[in-house]
Amino acid sequence: MAPRVLISDKLSDAAVQIFKDRGIEVDFQPDLGKDKDKLAEVIGNYDGLAIRSATKVTPTILEKATRLKVIGRAGIGVDNVDKDAASKKGVIVMNTPFGNMITTAEHAIALMFAVARQIPEASASTHAGKWEKNAFMGVELTGKTLGVIGAGNIGGIVCDRARGLKMKVVAYDPFLSQDKADQMGVEKVENLDDLLKRADFITLHVPLTDQTRNILSKENLAKTKKGVRIINCARGGLVDEQALADLLKSGHVAGAAFDVFSVEPATENPLFNLPNVVCTPHLGAATTEAQENVALQVAEQMSNYLLDGAVENALNMPSMTAEEAKVMGPWVTLAGHLGNFIGQMTDEPIKAINILYDGSVSTMNLAALNCGVVAGIMKKANPDVNMVSAPVVAKERGIKISTTNQDKSGAFDGYIKVTVVTDKRERSIAGTVFSDGKPRFIQIKGINIDAEVGAHMLYTTNEDMPGIIGTLGKTLGENGVNIANFTLGRSTRGGEAIALLYVDEAVPAPVLKKLEDTGMFRQVKPLAFDVV
Template sequence: MAPKVLISDKLSDAAVQIFRDRGIDVDFMPELGKDKEKLAEIIGNYDGLAIRSATKVTPTILEHATNLKVVGRAGIGTDNVDKEAASKHGVIVMNTPFGNMITTAEHAIAMMFAVARQIPEASASTHAGKWEKSKFMGVELTGKTLGVIGAGNIGGIVCDRARGLKMKVVAFDPFLSEEKAKTMQVEKVDDLDDLLKRADFITLHVPLTDGTRNILSRENLAKTKKGVRIINCARGGLVDEEALADALKSGHVAGAAFDVFAEEPAKENVLFNLPNVVCTPHLGASTTEAQENVALQVAEQMADYLLTGAVQNALNMPSVTAEEAKVMGPWIELSGHLGNFIGQMTDDPIKAINVLYDGSVAEMNLDALNCSVIAGIMKSVNPDVNMVSAPVVAKERGIQISTTNQEKSGAFDGYIKVTVVTESRERSIAGTVFSDGKPRFIQIKGINIDAEVGANMIYTTNNDVPGIIGTLGGIMGQHGVNIANFTLGRKAAAGEAIAILYIDEPVPAAVVDELKKTGLFQQVKPLAFDVK
């Protein structure tokens, strides 16, 4: 059955057509996002939800979204999506951070021009029939120093445009390397204070986090050069608006241009109606080109995920490209089976999980593989968990996750080994993917084996004594259970041994009971796997 997507906000016809061209069943209801009751009523019918800003994806909506796998936001901001609740429900949240980069950067440059030449006030004065030519004395941008706080995707474009305007660009960004700064032809500073005291204009291009909230605080505004002009087209809350208003009134700050505010929609704000303050209603992404770009991008991303498993620009799940998905598919399947095996074998609370990646697999997207391992383990606790929700469940239980990767160390080109730690023991299992693309268990409890993964299996431990194979085969035959594959392994002659039986149907409880009654087995465990 084809995946089904609901579009509950206004997206372009071209975006709708992308879903249809990819074979996805899509319902386009652009006004539905404003009706939360109706949305809750029908959301359970859909695998994907494409939105802009009007639709609010709340915990209540997610409770009703029993089949939902992905929410795609056409745009960068996802404040209207409860990402924590989405993760708990196993729903991927995607955005489109690159579709409006140029548009937002251009708006910042436009705002810088506007505040440098007092264009809005001059325009209003002229429209009012005044001719106040001498009142509006501006400043040139050429030769001035622009301080860019955050030189990532959008900030980097602003740097490039500013250099074209013959400005000197100074950038503060902890993640900007010296090599990258040289390539961008900007000066990197390691101390924000250095930027503050030198910049004639300051523009912000960072997300709002605990570390960036009020990055231009009252204290930092006091460190700026007298006559500085400040532009914020990134996120409200990056600047202390009360402190900025005081600095504007005192004349220390010569002007400000804001597209974003601490509280939006901003019907009232301390910056409004101050001289030489330019304000726009969060227009950074508001161009025809950008709105079309993000709509097309979110449609492609959601279609890729629903059809191929590729994850792009997800906020609560490691990204996996379509190419990675093709190569990693068998390894993701294997890692899930390894986790599931150990999860079914472990009754005690798990304290820690370690995943070892050896050889070729160590060069893959380990974050995604980790999520698959954790999901496999957590399925024994909650069958509804997936790669999105499992890390949340593990974190809530206080489970420590660690990863080790190493160069090829054995006979296999690559393998994965999962170890769980409980209060009383450690338990481990390893597996690999053969050239046929099928996952195999290759080691359990340090005992080497070669076992295919079947939907229904029995695992036993015993001492290496005669009669084990006969007992297993005889009891299975008596109960009409067909053995598809049979794997044995032991540490040493007469030592600890294991057996794994791959059978054609779920293991009858009577078989397990009879095997236990023989007294030959320390452990008899039926196992079930979701085999594709």
């Protein structure tokens, strides 16, 4: 059945056509996002939801989204999506961070010019028939110091444009390396205070997080250079708007230009109606080119995920390109099977999960593979868990996850080994992918095996001795259970031995009891795997 996507905000016809051309059933209802009750009523019918900013994806909406796999936001900000609730639900949240970078950066530069030369006030005065040439004394940008808070994608473009205007640029960004700063031609400062005391203009280009919220607080605003001008085209909530208004009134801050506000739509705000404050209604991405770009980009990303498993620009899961998905698909499947095996075998609380990647697999997207392993382990506790929600569930339970990768060290071109640690024991399993693309279990508890993975399996442990194969075959055969594949392994002659059987259907409980009653087995464990 073809995936179904709901578009609940305004998207271009070209974006709608992308879904159709890819064979995805699309329902275009551009005003539905404004009606949360109606959206909650129908969301359960869709695999994907494409939105802009009008649709609010709340926990209530997500609770009704029984088959939803992906939410695509045409734009950068996803404040209108409850990402934690989406992650717990196993829904990928994507945005389009590159489609409106130029547009937003240009708007920041435009606002900087506007506040430097008081263009809006001068325009309004002139339209009113006044000729107040001496009332609007501006300042040049050339030679001034621009402080850029956040030198990522958009901030980096602003830095480039500012250098073209012959401004001196200082950047504060904990993730900006010195080499990158040198390439950009900007001065990297190690602390925010240094930027605040030096900048003639300050522009913000960071997301709204717990770390950046109120980054220009009352205390930090007081540290700024007298006569500073502040521009915010990033997110509302980064600046204490009341404190800024007070400093504008006192004359410490010479001007401000804001495109975003702590509460939107902003019908009232401390910055409104103050002299030399330029305000626009969140127009950072509002150009024809940007709106088209982000719409097309989100349609492509959602289609690639729903059809090929590619994860691009996701905010709650490691990204994986379509090419990676094709190569890694069997390894992701193996990771899930290894986790699922060990999860079904472990009854006590898990303290840690250690994952070893050896050989060719060690160069792949390990973050995505980790998600596969953890999802497999968590399935026993929560059958609805997936690669998105599993890390959240593990974190909530206080499980520590560690990863090791190493060069080829064994007989296989590559393999994955998973070990879980509990208060009582450690338990491990390893697997690989053969040239036929099928996952195999190759080691359990340090004992080498070669087992194909089936939907229904039976795992037994025993002391190595004659009669085990006969007992298993006879008991299962007499009870109508057909064996598709039979794998044995032992540590040493007479030592611990294991058997892993791939059977055509689940072994009934009475048959398991008969095997246990023979007294030949230390453990008899039925296993189930999601095998396509």
